[in-house]
Amino acid sequence: MRELIIGGARSGKSVLAERRASESGLRVIYVATALALDAEMSRRIEQHRVRRCPEWGLVVEPLELAATLHRHAAPEVCLLVDCLTLWLSNLLFAGEAANQAEAGEAVHCQRLAGATQALVDRLPKLPGRVILVSNEVGCGIVPTTPMSRLFADEHGRLNQRVAAVCERVTLVAAGLPLTLK
Numbered sequence: 001m002r003e004l005i006i007g008g009a010r011s012g013k014s015v016l017a018e019r020r021a022s023e024s025g026l027r028v029i030y031v032a033t034a035l036a037l038d039a040e041m042s043r044r045i046e047q048h049r050v051r052r053c054p055e056w057g058l059v060v061e062p063l064e065l066a067a068t069l070h071r072h073a074a075p076e077v078c079l080l081v082d083c084l085t086l087w088l089s090n091l092l093f094a095g096e097a098a099n100q101a102e103a104g105e106a107v108h109c110q111r112l113a114g115a116t117q118a119l120v121d122r123l124p125k126l127p128g129r130v131i132l133v134s135n136e137v138g139c140g141i142v143p144t145t146p147m148s149r150l151f152a153d154e155h156g157r158l159n160q161r162v163a164a165v166c167e168r169v170t171l172v173a174a175g176l177p178l179t180l181k
Contacts (some may be wrong), residue, residue: 001129004163006136007172014048016084017133017170022053024129026078029057031068033087042070048082055139058078062090066118073126084134089154091115092147109154116158123165134159 002019007013022026030052036042052058061068065087069079081087091112123130138156143149163169169181 001168002123002126002166003129003131003170004132004159004166005170005172005177006159006163007061008139009135011172012175013133013172015051015169015175016177017082017131020073021056021078021129024078026129027057027077028053028055028078028080029059029072031065031072031079031081032058032060033062033065033081033083033090034088035060035062035090062087062157063094063115066115066122069119069126069130070122070137071082073128073130075127077127079126079133080133081130082148083135084132084158085137085155088112088158089151097169098166112154116161116180120161120165123162132145132162132166134162164178 005017005020006012022029031046032045034041034045036045036057057072059068059072065081069081092109098105101156135155136159137152138159143152163181166181171178171180
């Protein structure tokens with residue numbers, strides 16, 4: 001089974017995902033997409049690490065998510081991906097998309113398109129359980145900068161495409177889950 005858990009910042013989505021992974025009865029592998037590029041992000045990563053079960057496996061993968069899930073998926077495994085938001089950000093800044101957006105150019109990010117397609121194609125075929133965490137960024141105002149608008153647009157498209165191939169989609173607000181699908 002594949003599940004997408006979405007919500008705003010500090011909504012409780014990661015805590016819910018961790019609880020569902022623990023309750024799955026499967027061996028859990030935590031797939032982290034964040035990179036500790038500064039002290040603040042290092043603290044955030046540490047908060048997540050301390051909260052996790054020490055028996056869980058850990059794979060850090062900032063870019064090649066579909067291939068990583070394929071390598072680690074198994075009938076007896078629950079893969080917990082936290083989170084698609086940072087993965088998308090990593091992809092946008094790994095290529096030329098961020099620079100193109102800020103320069104006011106039309107953006108075509110082949111790396112992002114290919115990585116997203118690979119993830120959407122791979123998810124339904126994975127054995128075991130997969131829980132994906134993602135922010136919901138579409139509830140606020142329209143961002144003011146070209147890069148922010150590109151990010152919000154691509155993030156909305158990513159969430160829609162992943163939700164379409166997941167059997168369960170859960171929205172979390174104020175720590176309360178609401179099943180959407």
